[in-house]
Amino acid sequence: MLGRLLAAGLACGLALVVFPSPGGAEDALTALRRTGTVGSGRVLADEPVDSRLGGMAAPASAGWGGLNEQAPIPTKPRVSGLPFLQDLINAAPEGSVLALKPGSYSGPVVVNKTLTIEGGGRVTIDGGGKGTVFVLQASNAVLRGVHLTNSGVSHDSDDACLNVRGDRNVVENLRIDDCLFGIDLKMSNDNVVRGNSIRSKPFDLGTRGDSLRLWYSHRNLIADNNIADSRDMVAWYSNENRYLNNVVTRSRYSLHFMFAADNIVEGNRFYDNAVGVNVMYSGGGAIRNNFFSHANGPTGMAVGFKEASGVLVEGNEIIYCGVGVGLDLSPFEPDTTIIIRGNRIAYNGIAISFLSDKKGTIIEHNVFEGNLTQVAMGDSGSADRNLWRGNYWDDYQGFDSNQDNVGDRPHELYAYTDQLWMEVPYARFFRNAPMMEMLDFLERLAPFSTPVMLLRDEQPVFNKPQESSKRSVK
Structure with a gap:
């Protein structure tokens, strides 16, 4: 036979x-x-435990067939x-x-x-x-x-x-x-x-x-x-997956996590998409050493969080996007953090956007340069409740008299006329209009309202760090 x-x-x-x-x-x-x-430091178990349901029942509304x-x-x-x-x-x-x-x-x-x-x-x-x-x-x-x-x-x-x-x-x-x-x-x-x-x-x-x-x-x-030229790459109720060295372009969501925990996203290139990586209702894992560019349009965003917790964003290059990093009610779980560390966030419309006045984010050792707006709030609050530490700011106004590469005074960012478009979404259309720029200039000379301090970095880096080879993805 x-x-x-x-x-x-x-x-x-x-x-x-x-x-x-x-x-x-x-x-x-x-x-x-x-x-x-590769690069994640994690090894597959010899006999992985079968956790197909991820600790929860399959939603009947998914419409993707039965379990068997x-x-x-x-x-x-x-x-x-x-x-x-x-x-x-x-x-x-x-x-x-x-x-x-x-x-x-x-x-x-x-x-x-x-x-x-x-x-x-x-x-x-x-x-x-x-x-x-x-x-x-x-x-x-x-x-x-x-x-x-x-x-x-x-x-x-x-x-x-x-x-x-x-x-x-x-x-x-x-x-x-x-x-x-x-x-x-x-x-x-x-x-x-x-x-x-x-x-x-x-x-x-x-x-x-x-x-x-x-x-x-x-x-x-x-x-x-x-x-x-696809729609989304998406993970639902899926844990401990590794996305390494992929290229995604001309799509909607490069990568979208929903109720997914402890996933690693490393060494990827995401460009010309509406959104880079979006983490919703998920926790854990890392977004590390990726390249994001040209996430533009009304919803353009490189990295987004919606009610997410415990994620590390490290060593990424984020350039030419509508929003670099956006946080909405994140971190969500009590006593958790989101760490944004060692990234280059440059030439974006908004470098970091907070849609709510919520603490728990650590922003340290990043490079902020060429952004139209460094930090924006989606309500009347302040991002100063989060920890800002050791970042480089291209708009820092200070000196380094002892040449220790730390600014002599803290970097403080205030919102003057910017409060208008941060609090009234429809006004964002005019945020860089000549009239708004003129009003902002006059208010800085003689404030007619109390400015809001958005952040305070106690030890800003004075000289721009050399670009890491891990971030120089072309």
Whole structure:
């Protein structure tokens, strides 16, 4: 039987089946455990605890199927005239390597066993413009070097190029385009999603699908992917995932966390998106050594927090954005902090925006330069309740007489006429108008109202620090 299957595959010119698999996802995860994670200092546990529900019940309103949802094995191809890849999947023994011959194949495809599928970068799987193209409904499998394209367009059924519904799989070097959703992980843990190129369908921004979505999926590695022209990369109820060295551009949210804890975002490049990283109702983790630029428009923001707690923002370069860092009721949990440390925040409309008068943020050792507004408040409060320490301010008005690189007096930032547009949102349209600038100049000469002290940095750095090589991402 084994010989007949091999001969048939070669005779038809479709695929080569090799027995058994010499490596696969098990080897990749073993290597990952041995070397640890890149830059995060965290190592996968040998036997991770299965916490698929993240400590809470699955919300019925999500509409993404039941907890035990299983995709049926397809029986008919969607594209006539192309070989049906499912036939080769069905014939391949579990644990084998299926090396596909270059060419185009018809979807849909469901893999429900441990299998290594190799495309070598010369294989296309066409979904026929309906439903989801490929479902990896297995664990310890590998999908590598294939082109997935032409999914359906239904948001109701979340039509995607690839659904992952298992643990410890490796998905790498895929080219994904003309699909509503890109890669969707649901209740799938300890997977590696690496080196993939993802594009959505050419729809308006709000009607595209998400490029990469995690739902109740923990401890996954998302690394070295190139994502463009999609909607969001999002993680719902998903903890301890690592997003390393990805490039995301021309999308809405580069990365959006909802009820997700202890995720690491490091070494990524996010540019020309509406929002860089947004953390909502989540806690823990770090946003470290990333490059953010050109998050512009009415809601443009590099890093945003909404009722979030315990997050470290460190070593990032944030330039040319509407808002550098925005905080709304954050930190939210009692006795927690958000630390903004060692970043370069430059040439933004607003460097740091607080939408509420809430303490608990530590802002230290950052470089603030070229911003139209260094700090803004969304109400009548002050950011002085937070800790400002050892930052460089390009508008510092003081000296360093003893040359210890610490300003002789604290850096204090006051809001004069700026109070108008901070307290009245509609007035923001006029914030840099000549009349506002003139009013601000006159009020600084002879105040006709009491200015609000927004912040006080007791030990401002006098000389601009040298740019770190970690932040000089071009």
